[in-house]
Amino acid sequence: NAGVTQTPKFRILKIGQSMTLQCTQDMNHNYMYWYRQDPGMGLKLIYYSVGAGITDKGEVPNGYNVSRSTTEDFPLRLELAAPSQTSVYFCASTPGTGETQYFGPGTRLLVL
């Protein structure tokens, strides 16, 4: 099992550009999450999904969009990138509520 994979590992964006962060898991988990981690801080939930076709907002959803067309994939879309979106982004999945979350290696995003 590869677990949770994320691409790209690192990206520099100019203000106003858009991009999609990819996340794939091969553990057949229903629940998937996107977090952002600002320097020296904990994780903040951006969006989550409880299954294919079902997504919902977390604490900090503004400026982001998600989709979940399959169990495996949960891409995060940034529209009109802003410097405030400079962060490290983590995707995670879990088989159920109260269970361990499995994290991807993260995507470091720099918006200049």
Add this chain to the structure above:
Amino acid sequence: AQTVTQSQPEMSVQEAETVTLSCTYDTSENNYYLFWYKQPPSRQMILVIRQEAYKQQNATENRFSVNFQKAAKSFSLKISDSQLGDTAMYFCALNTGGFKTIFGAGTRLFVKA
């Protein structure tokens, strides 16, 4: 509202010694799950230990153990025989059985040779 507080932003310990990281939380739920996650400099977060609130017995995982005090809403992590590879950021987290998990701000641990 649920909260998780880690009051020690940074700690250090000598190799082979024991260190305890503190975590307090707040929830009105009676059943919930607590976690410690480790984030090494490579960034990928991994589970250290998981505790189910309805279990009285403290969870252990090799050199890692917790002191779970339900009444005090405290969930500290003890690392015995510290190793250089334990250098990492450690996050305490709370899940009350719903879809969301609340993470603390983290404690950065340095293990010195």
